[in-house]
Amino acid sequence: MTCQSCVNDITNILNVFPNVTHFDVDLENQSVVIEGTAPPSQLARALKDTGRTVVVRGQGVADDQQGHSGAAVCIFDIYKDNPNQAPPTGTSGLARFVQIDRDTCLIDLTVQGLTPGKHGVHIHESGDISRGWLSTGDHFNPTGVDHGDDCTGHVGDLGNIDVDTNGWGDLVVESERIKVWDIIGRSMVITELADDLGKSSHADAKLTGNSGQGILSGIIARSAGAFENMKKVCACSGATLWEEARVQEQPKAV
Template sequence: MGLSESKIMPSPAPKKLFKTEFAVEMTCQSCVNDIDKVLKQFPDIKKYDIDLDEQRVMVEGTMAPSMISRALKDSGRTVIIRGQGVSDGQGHSGAAVCIFDTFGSNPSQNLPQGTQGLARFVQIDDATCLIDLTVEGLSPGNHGVHIHELGDISRGWMSTGDHFNPTDVDHGDQETGHVGDLGNITVDENGWGDLVLESTRVKVWDIIGRSMVLSQNEDDLGRLSTKESKWDGNSGPGVLCGIVARSAGAFENMKKVCACSGKTLWEEARIQQQDKKVSSL
């Protein structure tokens, strides 16, 4: 599958030279050669290292991680960001994580039904926050992604309040709507979805203690003239939610989301799942 340049959309470029580690599905030297060809196209990538045995690609440069991720995915491979940080030794400006849970159909039950995804936030510098979201088990199609005001998930998404909207504007897209409006995540026929983006409005220090919710329906980004569109993009009820919590920085805690909970980075199972499919062919 070739690289489609039309899918690489402009994205705010971080100001600092940074490094990003990707877990990339690779099975042979041909895969390495394909990835090498992709990365050579971008002058903003200063250097990179491709490790076939570890299925790891390390990239350093000023190109936005979301654009690198899309380029690698357009080569036909599963791609997951495993770590992100700056290359000048000064570190990032903050990091956070949100572990998503599903809740029973009766919110009063107040019991999570199982972890189905996570989002990671890295404040690359004062101006740019990298957001990396991966989910599993949702229905195929687009689902709205929003940061909500409250960190109360005692009744699931129903107790998380409205979208985070400190500028008091109508619902919209990532650039013009609520600060908490992050567009849509696309879920494939196998129930997996990935979203990587940079935001110049989301700040890690503003969202810690709040919540993140994935909706049942696609977000219309406030483009309709209806009251519902201007309120939540007709995105419907939430299906996954979690609290945004402070986390270890990129490359500081690669294998676990939280040392106290011991939860592993479940997205790695997706790479392993792809390996099993290849080996069974």
């Protein structure tokens, strides 16, 4: 943000969201604090569509929920099967997990730069990324059931994220099966193909949903709540210093 015009643009955008109850745009501190129930991915995407760089610094829960029972984040920083190969320019993603209460976990996932269409999303049992997604093991499946949808399949089955023609995709899931404390240290993988949710006759339908190889993957790490663990973004390299930030433009060195 550079001027009052930026503040006005952001205000106009946020006023469109009926589930945003209050927001404060601080030009001097370059921050926007938003209260409401709108998924952070949708808010960040709307703001980014104005051409501005957006970094989500934290996520909390409503005041009447008395805090949350834990939070986690997964930054998708491994491309395909090579842990040393950075994703192509403009391809990235981030998932946030907030345990709203003992029974409900909110998952909010955003990706950028993938091929338009549906891509499978799964939590894998292992956090070993020494060979990229190939070393992450099977889908997280503590109940020993067949692959399926996010209600009846593996606990790690999250269905599909639908990527639009601009390469953006958002997925918001409220799960009563996933618990933040059970998935920290595991991995998350986005696949090249759509997940058939175990409904096809393909040989892999009951194992992987015939969703193909992994494209993006990352480790699920413990995270802070809103503004509890502020980090800086390096202006020289553009690297995010373990910051639980969503997709960010690479800033140029000056």
